[in-house]
Amino acid sequence: MTETFAALLAAHMAADFVLQTGAMVRGKGRPLWMAAHAAIVLGTATLTTGTLHPALFALTLAHAGIDAAKTLSRSTGFVAFVLDQSAHLATLALVALLVPGLWASGLWASGHVADLSTLPALYALFAGAVVAVRAGGFGIGLLMAPWAAAIPLDGLPGGGRVIGYLERGLIFLMILGGLPEGIGFLIAAKSVLRFGTVREEAKLSEYVIIGTLASFGWALLAAWATIALLSRLPPLGIPSFPP
Structure with missing residues (x-):
């Protein structure tokens, strides 16, 4: 069952956050755009499980x-985003529970292609x-949206988004690699670099603090959830960072 859930989860993440374009998100009220997204959902699930x-x-x-x-519902905020993704995750878990042998019946688990036991x-x-x-x-973007209009943002276009990607990616790697102490260095480095910008502007300071804590918390939860899922799957044999 866990292998099936992992395969379906990877398919969902690819369909919703990697392959779904902005035009698809904006056009989901139109049948053709919805059908295109549904085709991607079915295609990614078929690819990861190796079965139709x-x-x-x-x-x-x-x-x-x-x-x-x-x-x-026309809901577009952070709560709507979390509820939407929670509903999707519930359907993945339900399918894995009702059809636990979905992965085992697929092409990748058959052994005809290669030994892909570590694929999940x-x-x-x-x-x-x-x-x-x-x-x-x-x-995090949706969470911070209510305050964004009150903050003068004069940095690089998309710079904050890239910083968020990098910090969450680094935290994810540090937790999985067994180096949680590195997160303290990351917090210190960001604090030093941001100090001159926010020390005299209360609104901007609070905005940065809230966004940073939310971003760090999100990455930590994602890393811990990944570790919990990995603990129920065949090991990859990848050593942690520390010797």
């Missing part, structure tokens, strides 16, 4: 239904990285 099981069609319909409900663990790593970096970018 009927359960994947049901999963695709559920995914489209959740997206349609969110579109009709790689799926878990991929999914965790996407959650930490890419999904975190959307989530």
